[in-house]
Amino acid sequence: MTEKTPDDVFKLAKDENVEFVDVRFCDLPGIMQHFTIPISFFDESVFEDGLAFDGSSIRGFQSIHESDMLLLPDPATAQIDLFREAKTLNLNFFVHDPFTLEPYSRDPRNIARKAENYLISTGVADTAYFGAEAEFYIFDSVSFDSRTNGSFYEIDAISGWWNTGSPNELDGSPNRGYKVRPKGGYFPSPPSTTTSTCATRCCPT
Structure with missing residues (x-):
């Protein structure tokens, strides 16, 4: 920084x-x-x-x-x-x-600063990176609840593999396939990924 x-x-x-x-x-x-x-x-x-x-x-x-x-x-x-x-x-x-x-002593930013200063004092390194691998997700729906008799959470996305068998996409249009398989969504290209335009609009901000 x-x-x-x-x-x-x-x-x-x-x-x-x-x-x-x-x-x-x-x-x-x-x-x-x-x-x-x-x-x-x-x-x-x-x-x-x-x-x-x-x-x-x-x-x-x-x-x-x-x-x-x-x-x-x-x-x-x-x-x-x-x-x-x-x-x-x-x-x-x-x-x-x-x-x-x-x-x-209970301020996380102070704790991180102390850790960085200690790292420098050891001579091992002069820079520390925390949370360097940021994840980026776009969901169409997120819901959750926690009550006395039960709790749940549920997420949904047009590109989710669990929607492969759905007759329609979440927006009502016909299901065109191209669902990303489980654990295969790190570097997919269009048309498998449907959010490239949204992601590029988010990046400048």
Whole structure:
């Protein structure tokens, strides 16, 4: 990831006429959490003093009796959100103890940073990649339920091999075959894959 300074972040916000900053951080299971602030609330003090939040509202963090937590931004993660109607700058934050300013031990991003620093200290390597093999799936339908008496999940896709015997595709058109066999969908070409156009439209964003 390209190194950036706070000045780089402010310049990006100014050049892009940013209206809001989306403050992002991870809970203990690694799920991204966020809240949004107006750009007028985002100045140099955020990088020095951080932003306070209620840690008792986040899974795996603090109890309600000692819920105060602090967020400090990671300038390297600044980027413009391409999907918001209002021009928004997305920025990841590290979680810190508000009194000692020590990195919070249950923040997954802090844990990853410690692991990277340890790796560097061993001399084995200077770079670590996490989740380098990203999977990409396009489903036509996803449903699930969890009740007292049972639970289930079900996915469906036009290209699914289980639809080989269906008289029609999920969109109602005739079944034209070309279903990808089980465990054979890593590098199929058209017409076996039907989502190439969708995938290329997704890539720029």
